Amino acid sequence: MKHTTISTPWVIHLFALAHALIAILSRMANYVDDVPLTVLTLALVVVIAIRHGLQAELIAILALVGTFAGYLFGSFGATLVGKVVHDEVLAPALTTALFTELLGWGVYAVARLRGATLERRPSWTPPIPQIVLIVLAILLFRISYTLIFNSDYFLQSSVSTELNHLLKNTAAILVLLCGNMLFVSFRPHLVGRAEWRMAGGVLLTLALSTLVTLLVYYNFPHGTLRIFAWLPFLRLFAVILLCDIVVYTLFKLIAYALISNAQLHAERGKKHQAQFQYNKLKMQINPHFLFNSLNILDFLVQEQETERASAFIRKLADCYRYMLKNEDEQLVTLRDELTFAHKYSELLQERFSNGFRVEYAIPESCMSRHIVPCALQLLIENATKHNAVNTENPLLVSITATEQTLRVSNPLKPRLSKQPSTGKGLKNIRQQYLDLANQSIRVEQTETEFIVELPLI
Secondary structure, X not given: OOOOOOOHHHHHHHHHHHHHHHHHHHHHOOOOOOHHHHHHHHHXXXXXXXXXXXXXXXXXXXXXXXXXXXXXXHHHHHHHHHHHOOOOOHHHHHHHHHHHHHHHHHHXXXXXXXXXXXXXXXXXXXXXXXXXXXXXXXXXXXXXXXXXXXXXXXXXXXXXXXXXXXHOOHHHHHHHHHHHHHHHHHHHHOOOOHHHHHHHXXXXXXXXXHHHHHHHHOOOOOOOOOOOOHHHHHHHHHHHHHHHHHHHHHHHHHHHHHHHHHHHHHHHHHHHHHHHHHHHHHHHOOHHHHHHHHHHHHHHHHOOOHHHHHHHHHHHHHHHXXXXXXXXXXXXXXXXXXXXXXXXXXXXXXXXXXXEEEEEEOOHHHOOOEEOOOHHHHHHHHHHHHEOOOOOOOEEEEEEEOOOEEEEEEEOOEOOOOOOOOOHHHHHHHHHHHHHHOOXXXXXXXXXXXXXXXXXX
């Protein structure tokens, strides 16, 4: 029996609809409480995270971002929507539905980013106890802040006043930013159980928030004398702790995005490198190349050209030795590649006699530059594969270089029985340059000439 699975985009839409319905029902029942909406927001983050195998720490960060972003969006976004939709019931519903869509797609994007870099294990099971504790802790934290900010204590002085004190203190802002930056960069290297790492993170956050609060409270570095009082200090601490959590979560998400992008680039490079090595291996045992080489060798033996046959065997062995030696190398010097290309060209000249030749014009200053191994050999092979080679009209492959590029060109002389080109060789070379140096090769075909330019690294 086939089971129907709801896709993640549809999960997001359903949660947005649920948010809108709860907002409408709560307004109609005159029950204006954000706790049910907060629970739905946390549930949305957790459902998407579990579906895509995110770690508990990342779930906590996304849940924090969603909770506080929802609080801010609900406070200020409803005012903006209300200017367009003049309805006290419909405006909050549209606001919360819009935020849920934005949050859902944001979490989905983070999950997709992870999925592109780290393949989910079939045996992966979500750490349900950890996730439940995280959700409950964030929910209690959210309720606590709502009660504090709505209490008579905070009515004595608004949150904006305490926030203004923080923003005016440059030293405190620098400590807040640098502390969280060091914390985010240091956390990946911590070892031990996740619970201990999380507990240590909470203690460090509290310590950093306390330090910043002291700097602001005593107006460091100006050193304004002020008598310590618990209520003003705790009020300032509550605002700064909230700012600290927001700054940390933003830095953590930025770090996660950068690390994931680096992992994606590395994985893509490994994939293309493996593909290129596979293609080189196929070239090394290419039956067509080996068949032609053995035919040439058999001809030389039949003609009793023992010296030419011996030289041919040595050149053939040198070519295979070079390819085996550099199968794991990402780059080789232009000098080594030219030596290999010259020996490969001599093998082709034994096959095509006077119908094929290669001309080189390479400055000595370019010899120490690097290119992708076997790239030059592949371009020479392509020239003989797709063009007519005969003694009446010899095929000339020209190889020149500047300080930045290696240029390989040959005249267009299509064969009568033209072989279809798959373009895989050029595609693999292009991808190697993009992965290794973020540079691309240039391919140009005119009416009379085919040109490929390779970057010299």
